[in-house]
Amino acid sequence: MKKAITPFILFIVITLWTISCSKPTESCFTCSQKTIKIDSVVTFDASCSGNASYFTWNFGDSTKDTTTTSLKIKHKFNKTGQFIVNLVAKRKDGVSSGNDTKASQMITVE
Numbered sequence: 001m002k003k004a005i006t007p008f009i010l011f012i013v014i015t016l017w018t019i020s021c022s023k024p025t026e027s028c029f030t031c032s033q034k035t036i037k038i039d040s041v042v043t044f045d046a047s048c049s050g051n052a053s054y055f056t057w058n059f060g061d062s063t064k065d066t067t068t069t070s071l072k073i074k075h076k077f078n079k080t081g082q083f084i085v086n087l088v089a090k091r092k093d094g095v096s097s098g099n100d101t102k103a104s105q106m107i108t109v110e
Contacts, residue, residue: 026050027089027103035108041076042107044085049103052089060084060107077109 028048060083
């Protein structure tokens, strides 16, 4: 009886591990302000992103994309206009699940 239980437990452990590793990420973020003055700093917070540890931000203002492991990031907008900020969150193993989502919000700089 003991030998029959061991493979079953191993099967359950492997199945649960596989399910948890294949979860897609959910990109989500909030921002401290949506309308700001030029040269103001905005804080973006990706705490609501699920199953993610790597965050790639595009601020829509011609600056380079920024990848970080931090849930919060600050960005200074130094020109006026409307900018679409995009976030793509990646799983903690850094591998894209193929179902990674992108979250977007518009920032207006006056």
